Amino acid sequence: MIQIIIALCMLMITGVNVAVAEVITIGAASDLNFAFREIAMEYEKASGNQVRLTLGSSGNFYAQIQNGAPFDLYFSADISYPRKLEEAGRTVPGSLYQYAVGRIVLWAGKDSHLDLSRGLEILREPAIRKIAIANPKHAPYGRAAVAAMEHFKVYDQVKDKLILGENISQAAQFIESGACDIGIIALSLAVAPAMKSKGTYWEVPAETHPLLEQGAVILKSSKQQESAKQFLAFIKGERGQEIMKRYGFTVPSAG
């Protein structure tokens, strides 16, 4: 019995630690869910390094980094978080990079028969019972959704219908699964293959909410700063930009 347990232990320990090249750990906003899986795969092929991707809400990552989370790179959906880390001296100087501008869309499933061209006004419809957004407390896309609803003066009427996802991917999952009737999610998720065929979307005009400027930094505590720089360069490069654009991100013109 004891031998079996020891053998199992060995198997697990060695099974986990097979790492030849460098491993970079990335905390990324969940609007990057599909785009970054593709980018990570291509980067791994090109560099031979390994990417450990953790997706979540930008605000949660910010709190975790302050508590010592071991990320090498942090991709936030709101550049103010990495900026605050930079001011606190927790980042590699000069590494702050605005990698994209995000957009929000109104999304509904194909069989909902909602006329999304009416824009956010449609949220007032009594037939709509549940509206999914990301939690505005710590998710930038949730804040943008609330700002847009306020801009169209529908927020007060619909705020009781709001269902808050822990991050924007969860909000997207809520509507994709039919648990919510409609939702405001990231364009990058709406155009991803997993969602595109299942619903329709309407782009919320960018001027109706604060710009979703997205920022990345390399963290000072990183032990793989060279590889982290290399990954950042890959995002800035032609291939990275092409993928980001395909997922609906506006990328900075000068690489």
Place this chain on the structure above:
Amino acid sequence: MNWIAIAVTFKLALLTAVVLLVVGLPIAYWLTFSKWRWKFIVESVVALPLVLPPTVLGFYILVAIGPHSPVGRFYSDVVGHPLPFTFEGLLLASILYSLPFAVQPFTAAFEQVDRRLIETSWTLGASKLKTFFQLIVPLSTTGLITGAVLSFAHTLGEFGVVLMVGGNIEGETRTVSIDIYDEVQALNYAGAAKTALLLLVVSYGVLLLVYAMNRKVWAVWPQR
């Protein structure tokens, strides 16, 4: 299926069960045999993780081991990196979280041991330690295995605590339950379903083992 997450989870659950077997025995022994009148205070502390919301436990652990606490600073000075969002941090949290699942069956088993046997052993000159290992432990095997197995199974499925102190890092703190959560958000329902089924089967198997061992009609192992 995410084999890395599965390996991390089993490693975590196994280590938690092993540590609890070592740490839980003296605690359970003391809880069983102490005549201290305020013992119930300690009993309540040990049972606390049963009723405490995992996020509350996770929050306190995070604060206690984070870089702003003396404990957290001491650890990162000695080891070179902070404790939260590492496997070791998660292990510590799992041990606290699963403590009652080990200690309570241990205590129940110790209480079943005939007092006369224990006192005879003492009277015959065997030390308390010798009595414990050569009399009490062999007579409590079922309870000890139950405690270890339950804490193993409980750690397999923990979610709230892992979410608070784990940080969802692949190969390090991404456990199976977090992986299922991630797969659902990536709209990969097929992947989530496979992993969920594995967890269901393992959990059921573990409980089968526990109940089969504890049944009265016939024992899996013949009576000594």
